[in-house]
Amino acid sequence: MSLYPDTLENMPVTDQIVVRCRKGDVRAFRELYEAYSRAMYNICLRMTGHAADAEDVLQEAFVQVFKNLEKLTSDSSLTAWIKRIVVNHCLSYLRKKKVYFEEVGEMDAAEEAVVDEGAYAFTVSAVKEAIGQLPDGYRTVLNLYIFEEYSHREIAEMLGISESTAKTQFMRAKEKVRQLVKVKTKEV
Template sequence: MQASANNLNNTTITDHLVSRCKKGDVHAFRELYNAYSGAMYNICLRMTGNTADAEDTLQEAFMQIFRNIERLENAGSVTAWIKRIVVNHCLSHLRRKKVYFEEVDNIDIEEDNAIVDEDNFAWTVAAIKEAIHVLPPGYRTVLNLYIFEEYSHKEIANMLDISESTVKTQYMRAKDKVRQIIKQKNVIR
């Protein structure tokens, strides 16, 4: 009961904030930015791989958010809407950097057939972050969108304009790469 009351209250606050943003209230823009910039900056950081590009992408994305918020029909979906704009800006940034998301058949992947026993693999946050950071941008994008941004394979396929099976394959290969990198760098003790 308490949780549903809090949800209702949060919904009202969000509705009011979005409504103020739609009227062009700069203070409301600031509040919206404060509420979402942290999480969105992390998306940019993971997707672009460096702070300078992450800051530029975040800025571009928020400018689009402010300019287009009057088109947002359902204030309840503001989080998903903002996140999608940020992700789209990150993807545009990657495309400008000539990162292509090709079908699996067209890419040459160095296979590592070593089977890693996941149950005995001691993961750490620092090791995974470091490994993801050095992944090829194409792999990193698919892995980030699936594991951190929690989009489905189908949604990722639509975003990258590739098939769902390619997304699945690329994700599996990206995950393998992470394991290989961690193993090679001997990050895991």
């Protein structure tokens, strides 16, 4: 995306919206928000675990997006750039809540046990419910790894924890989800 395009017609729609936002077009701000808010809200909801908190974090993140559109470079993906801002706001929110991440030693980061997943009747709703019941620290690492596709190294850097702690938190989160789903499927 050129910062000073000759014509908007030859640009992708999202680039056109960004250019119009940079020029102060209020409708473009709304279009940008509407184009990305649902997906970004889902990130916020997964990370915070609460609809009201997710809405607050989303609004704060979009304020930052709008304030910083001038910093978006032509080689940046708009979606990835917005997602990074949203994830950072979620992490800030969790830090304010003082989410606890268990520090573990290398011995705790051993290989996970093999589980016969075929024995469980995994359903989307049961898994979503189980993830929602996880402690904030487990849920955060699980969401960042599975849904946001960050590596354990990136997660460790973002959260200020060791890579082995990020891996262990993820393994424990997966195991807790399995246990919760197992209990849920036995109730059905």
